Amino acid sequence: MNxxxxxxxxxxxxxxxxxxxxxPGEIAGMFTAAxxxxxxxxxxxxxxxxxxxxxxxxxxxxxxxxxxxxxxxFASDTIDAVYISNHIDGHLDLxxxxxxxxxxxxxEKPLHYSPSRARETLALAREKGLFLTEAMxxxxxxxxxxxxxxLDSEDFGRPESMVASFAMDNRGVQRLWERGxxxxxxxxGIYPIAFAYEVFGKPTSITALGRCTPDGLDEGSLVRLEYxxxxxxxxxxxxxxxxxxxxxxxxxxxxLTLDHxxxxxxxxxxxxxxxxxxxxSWADGTPVKGHSGLYYQAEWFAHYVRQGFTxxxxxxxxxxxxxxxxxxxxCRQLGSTPSL
Numbered sequence: 180m181n182x183x184x185x186x187x188x189x190x191x192x193x194x195x196x197x198x199x200x201x202x203p204g205e206i207a208g209m210f211t212a213a214x215x216x217x218x219x220x221x222x223x224x225x226x227x228x229x230x231x232x233x234x235x236x237x238x239x240x241x242x243x244x245x246x247x248x249x250x251x252x253f254a255s256d257t258i259d260a261v262y263i264s265n266h267i268d269g270h271l272d273l274x275x276x277x278x279x280x281x282x283x284x285x286x287e288k289p290l291h292y293s294p295s296r297a298r299e300t301l302a303l304a305r306e307k308g309l310f311l312t313e314a315m316x317x318x319x320x321x322x323x324x325x326x327x328x329x330l331d332s333e334d335f336g337r338p339e340s341m342v343a344s345f346a347m348d349n350r351g352v353q354r355l356w357e358r359g360x361x362x363x364x365x366x367x368g369i370y371p372i373a374f375a376y377e378v379f380g381k382p383t384s385i386t387a388l389g390r391c392t393p394d395g396l397d398e399g400s401l402v403r404l405e406y407x408x409x410x411x412x413x414x415x416x417x418x419x420x421x422x423x424x425x426x427x428x429x430x431x432x433x434x435l436t437l438d439h440x441x442x443x444x445x446x447x448x449x450x451x452x453x454x455x456x457x458x459x460s461w462a463d464g465t466p467v468k469g470h471s472g473l474y475y476q477a478e479w480f481a482h483y484v485r486q487g488f489t490x491x492x493x494x495x496x497x498x499x500x501x502x503x504x505x506x507x508x509x510c511r512q513l514g515s516t517p518s519l
Contacts, residue, residue: 180329180332180334180335180433180449181459182325182329182447182449182459182461183324183325183328183329183332184325185321185322185324185325185463186321186324188475188478188479189478189479189482190218190219190478192482193219193478193481193482193485194481194485195219195220195221195481196220196221196259196260196283196480196481196484197221197223197224197257197258197259197260198214198220198221198222198223198224198258198259198260198261198262198477199222199223199224199225199226199244199246199252199253199255199257199258199260199261199262199282200222200224200225200226200236200242200261200262200264201226201249201252201253201261201262201263201264201265201273201277202226202227202249202263202264202265202273203225203227203232203233203236203264204264204265206264206287207236207262207264208236208239208240209470209471209473210262210264210314210473210474210477211236211240211242212240212471213467213470213471213472213473213474213477214473214474214477215240215241216471216474217467217471217474218474218477218478219478219481220474220477220478220481222240222242223242223243223244223257223258224242224243224244224245224246224252224255224257224258225237225240225242225244225245225246225252226245226246226247226248226249226251226252226253227246227247228247228248228249229247230245230246230247233245233246233247243257244257244258249273249276250276250280253276253277253279253280253282254280258282259282259283259484260282260283260284260285260310260480260481260484261273261277261282261283261284261285262285262287262314262477263277263284263285263286263287264287265287266354266359266360267289267291267292267359267360267361267362267365267366267518268291268292268359268360268518268519269359270286270287270290270291271286271290271291271296271297271299271300274286274300274311275300275303278300278303278304278307278309278311279303279307281307281309282309283309283310283311283480283484284304284309284310284311284312285311285312285313285314285476285477285480286311286312286313286314287313287314288313288314288315288369289313289365289366289369289502289503289506290313290499290503291503292362292365292503292507292517292518293503293507293518294500294503294504294507297499297500297503298500301490301496301499301500304489304490305489305490305496308487308489309489310480310483310484310488310489310490311489311490312480312490312491312494312499313494313499314473314476315369315373315476315494315499316472316473316475316476317370317373317374317442317443317472318373318377318476318491318493318494319475319476319478319479319493320443320444320463320472320475321444321463321465321475322437322444322445322447322461322462322463323493325447325461326377326435326437326447327377327493329435329447329449330378330428330430330435334432334433335430335431335432335433335435336430336431336432336433337408337410337430337431338378338379338410338428338429338430339409339410339411339429339430339431340410340411340412340413340428340429341374341375341378341379341410341411341412341413341426341427341428341429342412342413342414342415342425342426342427343370343371343374343375343412343413343414343415343425343426343427343441344371344414344415344416344422344423344424344425344426345367345368345370345371345415345416345417345424345440345442346399346415346416346417346418346420346421346422346424347367347417347418347420347421347422347424348418348419348420348421349363349367349418349419350418350419352418355367355418356392356394356396356418357396358396358516358517358518358519359517359518359519361396361517362396362397362510362515362517362518363396363397363398363399363400363416363417363418364397364400364416364506364509364510364513364515364517365506365510365517367416367417367418368400368402368414368416368506368509369502369506370441370442371414371415371416371426372414372502372505372506373494373498373502374426374441374442375404375412375414376498376501376502376505377498378410378412378428379404379406379408379410379412380406381406381501382404382405382406382412382505383405383406383407384403384404384405385402385403385404385505385508385509385512386402386403386404386512387400387401387402387403387508387509387512387513388400388401388402388512389401389416389513390513391513391514391515395514395515395516396515396516396517397509397510397513397515397517398417398418398419399416399417399418399419399420400414400416400417400509400513401413401414401415401416402414402415402416402509404505423439424439424440424441424442425437425438425439425441426441429452432451432452433449433450433451433452434449434450434451434452434456435447435448435449436448436449436450443468443469443470443472444462444463444465444467444468444469444471444472445462446460446461446462447460447461447462448460449461479491
């Protein structure tokens, strides 16, 4: 089959939002640089508990308004939406405060450790008629709409099985190995977990094997998921081993592979199911590489806000909670306790 055309960005029909950055760390810098370089959104404010830190970030990214208090920025009329990128255990405290101030919210993934805590904040957003979603930015890349069209096609057939891996040696990233800020399943594993949900939905059976550090934090796992349809998914997650971070979905008639690393703009390969495969490949052909792809979600976020949505149609509140439940169950089976 031929590769379908990606869904175009709604940039030309959407008035830009004014954004505030809450907690200007490394990923916030990537997000801001991507939006400023490729996007149409306006990042107009930044807040940190340290005014000096906020000021440094503002100078680096040419941001006009600087706040030494999150609440002060949330109350300001200089922003319509806020991007939250503090530590996982504090995501929803800031999200709640922003929602109470009437701001739309994009929260860095994962939304939280606790599915029940996540439900509370998602319900608050719906109650207030505000848009809130998790920054599962891969869902908004041009390739994501291509993937969805392929998986829904008769040529591909019913998706039957999947293997996805996110495994790299991140032992030098301190936050991943501390309670409240890390946990390999939540920080890295959330990508293959979310992709499995996109392909198959919620699993009926979860089996996880792996090991934890002496401090009780998960460092890697092999996860088998089974579904009511008879489909299955295998996830390889590790913060110490390095393997190709690829994903392959096998359908009734064809197989679709997302090249390493599968969760950024990459090459898609569509093949038959023979030993010596015949395949076609596709890439979006734009200069947007790696984490510069973060800007796509900001564009779609603004579009959904203008449409009056409270959740993303391609990454629903139900899915966000289901993926957190899966991460929680993996950690339970491993004996890991990554939250405070």
